[in-house]
Amino acid sequence: MASLFRPAASLCATARRAMHTEVMQAPTTTPSALSLIRSQPSQYVVASVAGRKYLLAPRDLLTVPRLKDVRIGDVLQLSEIHEVGSREYTMRGNPTIPAGKVNVQATVVEHTKGKMEVILKKKRRKGYQRTITHKQTYTRLRIGSIDIVDQ
Template identity: 70%
Template structure:
């Protein structure tokens, strides 16, 4: 049986350093510390609920959701149901959501559009019943703005 030695490489050291960041913090102090750590990272993401579904979003994303009837092109929507915020190294999950005072994200309505033509063919065998229905689903497209992490939520 041959002797195999394992030497720490750069990737193993990076994994070990990354593992240090994933340690849990005390619950009473974890949110402000985690938010400051996430704010220091170069890029962030959020998981937010919009139109009844959860989406993973980053700044400048173009999001297509089912038609929002009460908005016009150019309207700015404030995303309030944010479930998670994170970066490459850190993540903060809400229970169930993160308070809107801590994270601000806006979405601008870019357009109202329709999807591709759907063909629905209905038939009852041996009855002579055949119908063809054509349908286009309506959608609203949103541009996600910057993710603003508030430094001191009490102010």
């Protein structure tokens, strides 16, 4: 039975640690939550780009499958933002944060290709062999600043 109880020394250390920690109340409204996140030094967002979710911070370089209808230098507005946060606070959407609350822009840097991929097709005992090679196309985006709007 002695193994079920915590020694008195560790219990006292836990109690002392709990006395010094500050208990913070969760914000009750969306604007107050956004202002808390904005007050932090660095923010991040979880956004959908080309059908996938990415964790993004300002000045990140993001490689996504080729976006055919954009050109180099175009600025894209990321509309599907699922989560915005900082080191201490996070706000999640249900499933997304309403449009206009958080603005994130991405600039198209380049259209590029990946490494050469080799696909070997073979049928045994028939002498049939084919080598198919291709390079997957990608678009690279530079993430701009994360603007949290007051409303």
